[in-house]
Amino acid sequence: MNETVLELEKLTIALPPGADRANAVSDVDLVLRAGKVTCLIGESGSGKSLVARSILGLLPRPHVRVGSGRILFEGQDLAVAPQDRMRAIRGAKIGMIFQEPMTALNPLHTIGRQLDEVLRIHTSLGKAARRARVLELIDSVHLPEPARIIGSFPHQLSGGQRQRAMIAMALLLNPRLLIADEPTTALDVTTQAQILYLIRELQREHGTSVLFITHDFGVVVDIADEVAVLQRGTLVERGTAGAVLGAPTHPYTKALIAAVPKLVPPAARPANMQPIIIEARNITKTYGTRGLFGGRVTLALAGVNMELRRGETLGLVGESGSGKSTLARAITRLLPIDSGQILLGGTDIARLPRHRLRPIRKRVQMVFQDPYASLDPRQRVIDIIAEGPIIHGTPAFRAREEALALLGLVGLDASAAKRFPHEFSGGQRQRIGIARALALHPEVLVADEPVSALDVSVQAQVLALLADIKARLQLSMLFVTHDLRVALQVCDRIAVMKQGEVVEMAPTAEIFFNPQHSYTKALFAAVPGGSWQDRKAS
Amino acid sequence: MWQGVARFARNRMALFGAAVLGCLLLLVVLTPVIYPDNPFKLAGPALQPPGGRFLLGTDTLGRDVAAEIAYGARTSLLIGVGATLAAIVFGAVLGGIAGYYRGRTETVLMRLTEFFQTIPAFIFALLIVAILSPSVSSEIIAIAAVSWPSIARLVRGEFVALGGREFVQACAGLGASDARIILNHMLPNCASSIIAVGSLLIGTAILLEAGLAFLGLGDPNVMSWGLIISAGRAVLRSAWWICTFPGIAILLTVLGINLIGDGLNEALNPRLRER
Incomplete structure (x- = not known):
């Protein structure tokens, strides 16, 4: 013991x-x-x-x-x-590591100085000894080039590197x-x-x-x-x-x-032969600051092609910075793109001016990631849901009646109508967000990480709701997620994105059993607890 | 909203400020009943000390100082509130446009705002009143002209922050027009900040008005606190009461309004709430 x-x-x-x-x-x-x-x-x-x-x-x-x-x-x-x-x-x-290393590190001091400070406060080591100890620890957390790292500021490191530096700091005194x-x-x-x-x-x-x-x-x-x-x-x-x-x-x-989604092969589904409803052709998007002194340009989408068929769920999978959210926003025309075409039912909507976008908005709706930020805190739930139809010319009383019916559809009580968003839990708010998107009777639903801010048990309920609604209303869905388990569970096909490109796109079962791209393989290997689920499944 | 009121009510200094302002409003309402005569009218012998027949004494021309102060309160509040409202409307429109559309529009509008901010406020107000000829409306215009930049910067900052929030994007995704997004979603979400800062502006506006009137640039036909002090300053050593009581009135009013403003700021501003 x-x-x-x-x-x-x-x-x-x-x-x-x-x-x-x-x-x-x-x-x-x-x-x-x-x-x-x-x-x-x-x-x-x-x-x-x-x-x-x-x-x-x-x-x-x-x-x-x-x-x-x-x-x-x-x-x-x-x-x-x-x-x-x-x-x-x-x-x-007792050492401590926090969730977000960026807020736990002082942005104005170099990594080396912050580690050195810990030693200065708690030990009587000399300057050279402290430096040696800091370098040793930086090396032990496998950060490349320790000498360069200790001269870096937190913002110059990646999230993973920052967390390594935090771990080095926490272990400095052998807690x-x-x-x-x-x-x-x-x-x-x-x-x-x-x-x-x-x-x-x-x-x-x-x-x-x-x-x-x-x-x-x-x-x-x-x-x-x-x-x-x-x-x-x-x-x-x-x-x-x-x-x-x-x-x-x-x-x-x-x-x-x-409630944990299983990392198990999905049942093979018959190929979807329906017509293509929305298609991206070679779209590019760069974020950049073009100022007086030049600027940095980031390529968020580097010529992306994808298509979504009627009644299909396409998963967009990738890590942060892969461009998956940018693609979702580009397709809903919430972000302008630099070049390429977005075809909705065969017509290019990528260059439509704003006043001609309104009929398009009705057909493509979005569910957002953060249920705390995506609802106006000063609006009642009924007004949030009814707003879309009112904008599109439905009389207010009719829109409110429909909103009440939608509340029932997403599994909320009618008494929710008169309340404000802050009175609801994260899962309930996400249901409100879904109801708002459905109020316009869209053909395509774009869901940007709709469950990643939710607890697993709530996650399962919201996923079930989305699947049920999709089947009942025969929606086509673009489902953005970083979580492979979730993607396997809900998607018919999966597109894997990396650095602004789709590196692999295939039916879900195929991508699970036979991933082609090395990055896809790495993603599957990295899923936490993957082996446990394999055992459970077999 | 009710939570905000409750938080405000827990702040004792803010309640004191509200009480002072309440008394002042009561005085303004009751003025025509208590002092039915024109305050410019001669009421008795000149330079009567306080107490006796005249509560706060009489000035060099034999006018009742208490009546002058009561009528002056009306002017101060009228100009303070009027100028602040004008500044809020103008500032919110400019700041809102700059913060919503960003880009070149923002650059132009915000440089303009900064240009106005760099001019010393009081001297600029003096200049405007001198050009427009002294009257209540030109005082309001002058004070609003020097007060709007702070509101514009505030609203622009709030709009920039709100513009990136998902609920605003969601609304754009529903097909809403710019006007709908701005009026129905963004303005209500920064109303509390505007109210808090605006209430502090009223105090500043009252001070500016008193300053203008003191220098003889107030409306000569309207009684005002600055005017009383200006008229009494020559006899400050022999008749202290003429300058002192309007001075106290200005002090209490501005203090009260500032306390209310601080209280509102703390009650409505989520960033300060936890203190």
């Missing part, structure tokens, strides 16, 4: 009066052992991040504070430790415990796979105990020794990774695991 590094004893974190519940987490018992990775998994609002912050004494006091229970670390209770004691522990004995709060959520899958591997490798080398906070079961499979499942502030299940993932006992854990 490995020795215990940190123990949570009946930890309860109190929320301010008027919050949705009295305690963020209640009576959480958790033991973190040396050399083990413990995954704390939960959906948004489960209180998992607050557990991490309470260990470091970083709760947003006085509103949120430890109500009762103990946090035992090296024989003392961190819940009642004074702030100066906590400062000595933070960084030195006994490393807390990682969703460290790979903001990263692309291939980068995520590398970072997970790195954390695992370093943790084995140093025998560090790791508390890994995540919402993604795939990540848990890849990294966890032990798993604890948090549901709305209550620890419902904990055990070894094999036990919890293989034979979950609590119904909530079972439901969560069931």
